[in-house]
Amino acid sequence: MERTGNGKENLHIKNRPEGNRPRKMLLDKGPEALSDAALLAIFLRTGRQGQNAIALAREIIGEFDGLNGLRAATCDGLLCVKGTGKEKT
Numbered sequence: 001m002e003r004t005g006n007g008k009e010n011l012h013i014k015n016r017p018e019g020n021r022p023r024k025m026l027l028d029k030g031p032e033a034l035s036d037a038a039l040l041a042i043f044l045r046t047g048r049q050g051q052n053a054i055a056l057a058r059e060i061i062g063e064f065d066g067l068n069g070l071r072a073a074t075c076d077g078l079l080c081v082k083g084t085g086k087e088k089t
Contacts, residue, residue, distance in 0.1 A: 013041070013052050022054065036067055048083035056083050 013021055019028070022038040031039060040057035041047075047056040060081055064070040070078075079085050 013054065036061055040070075044084070051083070060084065 018024055022034055022042050025033055025038070026042060037054050037057040040060065041053035044053045044057055047053040051059075060078075061067065061070060063081060064073050064077075
């Protein structure tokens, strides 16, 4: 996995081997085969410049102290995370 100078992942998911892409893994192996970040990345669909969707998902999960914190987050709280704003909808 390549990282930029600031530690962000810049390997696009489409450049991963097909069997290692979250959507393909979900279809082939089911949700239990994916990490929380990979499952969230499917919903995000894209990352942000210099950061793929999985890295963004990891950041979001960390920002909200896990999936339970993410579940309790407000819409405004979620939209404050860079890469999840209204422009992504």
